[in-house]
Amino acid sequence: MPFGRPATGLLSIPSDSENNKMPIQICCVGYGVTKIDPILVPHTITLVMHAHGLDLDKDSKYFEELCREPDGKLFYHGFDNVENSKPETTYFHDMIARDLVGAMYLEKMPQWDGKTFVVTGESEGAFQAINVAAHDDKVTFADVTIPWFSNLGGYRHDRMRGWSPDYTYGLCYYDTA
Numbered sequence: 001m002p003f004g005r006p007a008t009g010l011l012s013i014p015s016d017s018e019n020n021k022m023p024i025q026i027c028c029v030g031y032g033v034t035k036i037d038p039i040l041v042p043h044t045i046t047l048v049m050h051a052h053g054l055d056l057d058k059d060s061k062y063f064e065e066l067c068r069e070p071d072g073k074l075f076y077h078g079f080d081n082v083e084n085s086k087p088e089t090t091y092f093h094d095m096i097a098r099d100l101v102g103a104m105y106l107e108k109m110p111q112w113d114g115k116t117f118v119v120t121g122e123s124e125g126a127f128q129a130i131n132v133a134a135h136d137d138k139v140t141f142a143d144v145t146i147p148w149f150s151n152l153g154g155y156r157h158d159r160m161r162g163w164s165p166d167y168t169y170g171l172c173y174y175d176t177a
Helices: 060-066 091-107 124-135 152-157
Strands: 008-012 022-028 045-050 112-123 141-147
Touching (some): 022 091, 022 124, 091 124
Parallel strands (some): 022 045, 022 112, 112 141
Antiparallel strands (some): 008 045
């Protein structure tokens, strides 16, 4: 179990996979604390990662309470400046570690064709997908939309800040730019 919470996700394996080799894909979802749904892609083994490593058998109310202001444990996850002072203590360190565990799991699937490994995501999910691609040389394609967490320190040079944590040394390791 990486860093206090397990890597959790929903795995979809096509019914025709038994004697066929096929691509693998990790899908990462955007910022928030929500229940995730499986994604079915024809002829592709697909793993939808849960960013927070939570028990996916819980009902929607469980997830809502975790991000409820002000006492929800995951409300504004990743915005703690003290936590973000070092790469090893950021919230995103553990998130990306869980995603990489998911990647290692998929790579061991006997049905994988050994050639095609796609990572996808939008917003925070794109941030996760880019980090998986950056740390796993088996990834062959990253399909990302509007990546969050890009050019975090740009506001210090008159660039638009957007909605993001304050720039800290610990976060620059994960910056998608």
